[in-house]
Amino acid sequence: MKNNLSRRNFLSQGCSGVSAVWVSAHFPALLSAAKHARESAQSAAPKLAFFTPEQAVEIDAITSRIIPTDGTPGAHEAGVVYFIDQALTTFAVDDQPHYREGLADLAARTKELFPSIDKFSAATPEQQDEILGSFDEKMPAQRRPNRPRPGGQNFFETVRSHTIIAFLLDPDSGGDPSGTGWKILGRERSHMFQPPFGYYDQHYAGWQAVPAATDKAKS
Amino acid sequence: MRADLAKYKTSDEVDFVIVGSGAAGGIMAKELSTNGFRVVVLEQGPYLTEADFGHNEVKILAQDFLTNHPKLQPNTFRKTPEEKAKPQRAVVYGRLVGGTSVHFTANFWRLHEIDFIERSKIGPVAGTTLTDWPITYADLEPYYTKVEWEIGVSGLAGASPFDPPRSKPYPMPPLPTKGSGVLFEQAARKLGWHAFPAPMAILSQPRAGRSACINCGFCLAFGCEVGAKSSSLAAAIPVAEKTGRCEIRPNSYVHRIEMDANGRATGAVYFDENRNVHLQKAKAVVICANGAETPRLLLLSASKQFPNGLANSSGYVGKNLMLNGGGISFGVFEHPVNDYKGFAVSRILHDFYENDPQKLGFYGGGGIDARYDLTPIGFAMGALPPGSPRWGKGYKDLLAHNFQRTFEVFSHTTSLPVENNSFSLDPDVKDAWGLPALRMTYRDHPDDLKFARWLNDHGLQLLDAAGAQKKWSFPIDEQQFAVHLLGTCRMGNDPKTSVINKDHRTHDVKNLFLCDGSSMVTSGRGQPTMTIEALAFRAADRITDLAKRNEIA
Numbered sequence: 001m002k003n004n005l006s007r008r009n010f011l012s013q014g015c016s017g018v019s020a021v022w023v024s025a026h027f028p029a030l031l032s033a034a035k036h037a038r039e040s041a042q043s044a045a046p047k048l049a050f051f052t053p054e055q056a057v058e059i060d061a062i063t064s065r066i067i068p069t070d071g072t073p074g075a076h077e078a079g080v081v082y083f084i085d086q087a088l089t090t091f092a093v094d095d096q097p098h099y100r101e102g103l104a105d106l107a108a109r110t111k112e113l114f115p116s117i118d119k120f121s122a123a124t125p126e127q128q129d130e131i132l133g134s135f136d137e138k139m140p141a142q143r144r145p146n147r148p149r150p151g152g153q154n155f156f157e158t159v160r161s162h163t164i165i166a167f168l169l170d171p172d173s174g175g176d177p178s179g180t181g182w183k184i185l186g187r188e189r190s191h192m193f194q195p196p197f198g199y200y201d202q203h204y205a206g207w208q209a210v211p212a213a214t215d216k217a218k219s
Numbered sequence: 220m221r222a223d224l225a226k227y228k229t230s231d232e233v234d235f236v237i238v239g240s241g242a243a244g245g246i247m248a249k250e251l252s253t254n255g256f257r258v259v260v261l262e263q264g265p266y267l268t269e270a271d272f273g274h275n276e277v278k279i280l281a282q283d284f285l286t287n288h289p290k291l292q293p294n295t296f297r298k299t300p301e302e303k304a305k306p307q308r309a310v311v312y313g314r315l316v317g318g319t320s321v322h323f324t325a326n327f328w329r330l331h332e333i334d335f336i337e338r339s340k341i342g343p344v345a346g347t348t349l350t351d352w353p354i355t356y357a358d359l360e361p362y363y364t365k366v367e368w369e370i371g372v373s374g375l376a377g378a379s380p381f382d383p384p385r386s387k388p389y390p391m392p393p394l395p396t397k398g399s400g401v402l403f404e405q406a407a408r409k410l411g412w413h414a415f416p417a418p419m420a421i422l423s424q425p426r427a428g429r430s431a432c433i434n435c436g437f438c439l440a441f442g443c444e445v446g447a448k449s450s451s452l453a454a455a456i457p458v459a460e461k462t463g464r465c466e467i468r469p470n471s472y473v474h475r476i477e478m479d480a481n482g483r484a485t486g487a488v489y490f491d492e493n494r495n496v497h498l499q500k501a502k503a504v505v506i507c508a509n510g511a512e513t514p515r516l517l518l519l520s521a522s523k524q525f526p527n528g529l530a531n532s533s534g535y536v537g538k539n540l541m542l543n544g545g546g547i548s549f550g551v552f553e554h555p556v557n558d559y560k561g562f563a564v565s566r567i568l569h570d571f572y573e574n575d576p577q578k579l580g581f582y583g584g585g586g587i588d589a590r591y592d593l594t595p596i597g598f599a600m601g602a603l604p605p606g607s608p609r610w611g612k613g614y615k616d617l618l619a620h621n622f623q624r625t626f627e628v629f630s631h632t633t634s635l636p637v638e639n640n641s642f643s644l645d646p647d648v649k650d651a652w653g654l655p656a657l658r659m660t661y662r663d664h665p666d667d668l669k670f671a672r673w674l675n676d677h678g679l680q681l682l683d684a685a686g687a688q689k690k691w692s693f694p695i696d697e698q699q700f701a702v703h704l705l706g707t708c709r710m711g712n713d714p715k716t717s718v719i720n721k722d723h724r725t726h727d728v729k730n731l732f733l734c735d736g737s738s739m740v741t742s743g744r745g746q747p748t749m750t751i752e753a754l755a756f757r758a759a760d761r762i763t764d765l766a767k768r769n770e771i772a
Contacts, residue, residue: 065610065611066610066611066614067610067614067615068611068612068615070612070615072615072619074615129611132610160609160610161600164596164599164600165276165277165596167599168595168596168599169275169276169277169596170273170274170275170276170437170595172274173273173274173275173278174275174277174278175275181595182595184615184618184619185595185598185599185618185619185622185623186555186619186622186623187559187595187622187623188560191274191433191435191436191437192433192434192435193433193434193435193436193560193561194434195395195396195397195434195561196398197395197397197398197434197556197557197558197560197561198398198554198555198556198557198558198560198623199398199554199555199556199557200398200401200402200552200554200556201395201396201397201398201400201401204396204401206396207375207378207393207396207404207415207416209378210380210408210411210413214411215380215411215413217380217381217413217570
């Protein structure tokens with residue numbers, strides 16, 4: 001994004017990691033993706049629409065490093081992998097090759113950085129962070145495996161965008177119905193508020209003109 | 220209720236066909252139909268209702284549910300006329316009944332007296348076509364008041380010492396003061412500046428059958444599901460339809476103004492939603508399609524008679540594009556501000572509206588507001604401080620800490636009119652209907668960038684004075700992306716250097732009128748919609764007068 005000047009630019013392109021593929025032409029499928037995510041997360045034998053069970057484990061492992069589970073729930077608990085899985089067979093169907101190639105790339109990077117480990121999900125969290133960090137352009141070159149990227153956008157950036165969207169999409173408008181992401185943000189799950197809204201406006205006495213004695217504008 | 224709606228055949232010669240139903244078109248429809256005329260409004264987008272609006276960020280922001288779609292209607296961009304333009308999203312506008320007024324932030328500043336006469340006051344500015352308006356603030360004042368009372372604007376008259384004169388107070392008190400507004404006001408006072416309640420086109424009280432704002436927190440870019448935002452959809456179109464004389468025809472993409480051999484407009488040619496072509500006949504045509512699509516439509520209507528485009532004897536159709544500029548600074552505070560609740564802006568200041576270019580070293584003026592206009596996904600994607608972790612525990616912790624504690628200080632600034640800055644037809648790229656794509660050529664005047672940086676520094680000073688624990692700004696670079704679409708068919712007395720006269724009639728075609736952001740001669744200080752709507756009220760008065768005196772057809 002070359003022009004950072006404008007908020008409008010930022011807003012309209014804020015989801016740009018997703019715009020080409022993630023949100024192509026099948027929007028209503030978002031709702032069913034979220035529903036699928038919940039049902040799958042809650043059921044003993046998750047149903048997968050696109051990923052193989054093995055691939056799903058890898059994607060779940062990636063999303064769990066992007067928004068980890070610590071003292072509070074993360075991407076795993078929000079069923080992010082199932083949201084992405086469903087998306088890839090509906091409105092983000094164009095992104096399937098991107099994920100296929102990206103998963104292969106991830107496996108290759110894992111092997112290159114840690115030859116004794118056969119898949120990303122088997123690595124320790126620290127190793128996983130290093131593997132994911134290898135997608136980052138700013139990483140020191142000697143630790144960055146040099147291989148072509150799948151498609152235009154960095155695979156990790158794509159998964160990162162998808163993870164954030166799946167985690168924070170309005171739980172009442174197609175997002176994770178448990179509202180896990182909004183709880184983490186501290187965003188109250190309501191669509192109607194009354195002032196005071198926060199700490200600073202709770203004792204506000206109301207607008208008053210600048211006293212004439214100190215007013216430069218009038219002088 | 221729907222049964223009473225007007226319905227015209229395309230072969231019926233109605234009094235007016237209006238192209239576009241946004242800020243200007245909606246008011247034009249309301250005024251002309253109320254004044255007794257038979258009106259058809261052709262809107263390229265769908266007719267959505269409050270029930271269709273929601274808070275899904277992906278659908279709204281990334282899927283263009285309410286806006287022009289870059290795949291269907293691609294744009295191209297270049298900085299100068301010497302370059303070949305490249306495909307790039309350059310313009311966003313509301314593409315639905317109600318237009319951009321449905322999804323805007325609803326900041327409703329009037330222009331000040333200086334905006335109309337600045338060229339006379341400061342002299343020429345090199346590299347620009349800066350000129351005075353053919354009308355003054357006093358000419359427009361009654362119509363600003365009309366907007367406030369008939370469309371619905373909340374605010375506090377007399378609160379800013381820099382405000383221009385007004386004939387009436389606001390019809391409603393200001394919206395509640397957000398935490399960002401409290402901090403902004405306290406900081407301004409420390410600095411000797413004058414924060415005041417932001418005038419907003421959002422209802423603070425129920426009015427005309429519409430709800431007051433419920434502070435849902437999804438405002439900028441979203442449609443209001445309770446009708447509190449004073450869009451044309453909520454405030455003007457229903458009045459127009461109620462006359463029984465106005466038909467709103469959605470999914471109607473106008474691509475040519477039909478002319479007869481005498482140089483008179485006979486109607487508008489459009490694609491319906493099945494891409495069948497129709498001609499809606501009318502005695503006169505009013506184009507309110509916005510500052511990008513209005514000049515594009517005139518250029519698309521080129522013919523043997525009008526080889527350079529319709530109403531373009533001046534060569535100024537599409538030229539002198541102004542976008543407004545500005546800067547965005549973020550601050551993080553100790554306690555929860557919770558600015559995600561509510562509309563975007565509750566305090567602004569106009570201390571730097573008018574400046575002396577001699578003292579400053581460059582031209583420019585502007586205003587500053589305190590706001591929060593981010594959605595949860597938007598926040599997580601782009602509103603953490605530079606250098607923050609982008610994933611992992613550090614990222615999650617920062618989201619949890621900052622989301623409630625962050626707000627923005629947004630400075631809004633002038634754009635100078637530069638002839639090369641323009642909308643035109645791309646020679647190669649076509650839209651999904653096979654029409655030439657909109658091409659934008661734009662490079663900020665150096666003074667615009669200097670002033671935007673200067674004012675943004677004042678925004679950062681405010682955040683310091685407000686006690687921000689951390690603060691930062693987006694870099695201010697040359698703009699390549701347009702939302703405010705201004706000046707591209709400017710108003711003027713001289714047919715050689717303007718496209719419309721002060722009645723909004725094109726100099727070249729007697730029964731063709733234009734009214735929207737394209738009519739503006741200068742950019743104001745960043746919040747043009749109030750002026751676009753006041754111009755529409757005034758233009759409708761002028762057009763009604765002319766029609767009643769049989770001076771149009």
